Amino acid sequence: MTKPDEPLTASTPRVVRRPVLSQRWMDVTFLHWPVPPAAVAPLLPPGTRPDVLDGSTYVGLVPFRMEAVAFGRGPGLPYLGTFPETNVRLYSVDGRGRRGVVFLSLDAGRLLPALAGRAAFRLPYHWASARVRRAGDRLAYTGRRLTPGRAAGYRLAVEVGDRLDTPDELETFLTARWGLHVDWYGRTLYLPNDHPAWPLHSARLLRLEEDLISAAGLPAPKGPPPQRPARPGRPRxxxxxxxxxxxxxxxxxxxxxxxxxxxxxxxxxxxxxxxxPRRRGGRRRAVRRRGRRPLHRVVHHPGPHRAPEGSRRVARVSRAPVTLPWPRRTGRTRRARPVSRRRRVP
Known part of the structure; x- marks a missing residue:
């Protein structure tokens, strides 16, 4: 029995108590084009159908920078846990009314996370050379797939605009997704996710060159997206x-x-x-007494004036081994022995 679709909400209807993975998405940009539902239905996992709003479904191109990828609630992985990523996704709903996304491709800037995503979750990851650059309110994304025989790439730039205080129904439909449908070894799994509401900003598209959507099996979009791209910023x-x-x-x-x-x-x-001004004196020098091996001593000089009669200089011997020349002119050096006692120098 098919249940009705769950309502669109700004927060997750299913709180994740024990996460398998945790990650943080930064500098995300959402670009979407409307497509006929019949064109994307063959690309969805069994048991799911296209999620439709006002008679249309959408294909999304979402570049961002992944940070702090960790297992469970542990600390983020160094180096491997931070990389740029760009995914092409569709919007789906299953027989229980749970809304989610279906990834057609995911281009990651690290090879090991891409291999782990393919093996563990059966996600269509590809190793790519990607980069995210930010200059003020402008964001630039570039990437090229490195998988042999599956060449594809993208190059786009946006300018971030004002904050969207109240997102409309379409913006909530495209960004508030609380699960993932994936074909996992012949079974359709639903993987829920939980995160705070996106702080959305409007954005102006400055440049767009991509062939990831056509490489995923969909017709290439004609022109820029009809609606304004929304970019979630940081919570500040x-x-x-x-x-x-x-x-x-x-x-x-x-x-x-x-x-x-x-x-x-x-x-x-x-x-x-x-x-x-620099204080005179207090310099280090090597003192060598006649008939003994050279020792490194820190001598506290009385200064430019002469010492009064009857006073003695106290030489503190350094514990750190130093290199001093031999008396002979052989060019060789010898390591002095550290001495821990004080000697009185006449």
């Missing part, structure tokens, strides 16, 4: 380059102009204090 307000949140620009002298509300004067840079 956007910062302007070189300043704080909505901060006034810096002047040529490195200071900020006076504020309108407070009327505080402009701070002038203070000159740095002159460095203190």
């Amino acid at each position: 307000p956007l910062r302007r380059p070189g300043g704080g949140v909505d901060s006034p620009p810096r002047t040529a002298g490195g200071t900020r102009p006076a504020g309108r509300a407070t009327g505080r004067p402009t701070r002038r840079p203070q000159p740095r204090p002159a460095p203190a």
Whole structure:
């Protein structure tokens, strides 16, 4: 018996108590094109059907940067747990009404995570040479698949816009997905996920060149996506380059102009204090007494003036072995023995 589809929610309806994997997605960009449901139905796992909104389903191109991949709730893996990734995905629903996504391809910038995803979860991972660059409010994604015989790549750039306080129904339909449908060795599995709500921002598409969608078995999209791409940012307000949140620009002298509300004067840079003069004396030297091996001693000199009569200099012998030349002119060096006692030098 087929159950009705679950409603669209901004938070997960199924809390994950014991996660198998944990990860963090950063600098994500969502690009979507509407496609006929009949075109994507053969690409879905058995027991699932295309998830439809207003008579259309969508194919998504989602580049991002993966960080802190870990097993369970453990710490993130160094090096292997951080890499760029780009996936092509569809939207599905099963007989129990659970909404999810189906990945047609996943291009990862690390070889070992791609092999582990293929072996453990039967996900269509591909090893790729990918890169994510950020300059202010602009994000650039580039990548090229390294899998032999399956050449494909992408190159796109977006400019992040204003924060979306209340996402509409389409934006919630495309981003609030709380599970994954995968064909796992002849069985269709549903893998739930749990994460906070995306802080979505509008974005303007600056450049788009890709052939990942056509390589996945779908017709190549014609033109840019019809709707605005949504980019989830970090859970904090956007910062302007070189300043704080909505901060006034810096002047040529490195200071900020006076504020309108407070009327505080402009701070002038203070000159740095002159460095203190170097103190004479206290230098290290090697003292060699006649008839004995050379020893390295730290001698505290009395300074440029002469020592008063009757005073003695105390030479502290260093414990660290040093290299001193032999008295002979052979060019060889010998390692001195560390001495831990004090000697009085006349």
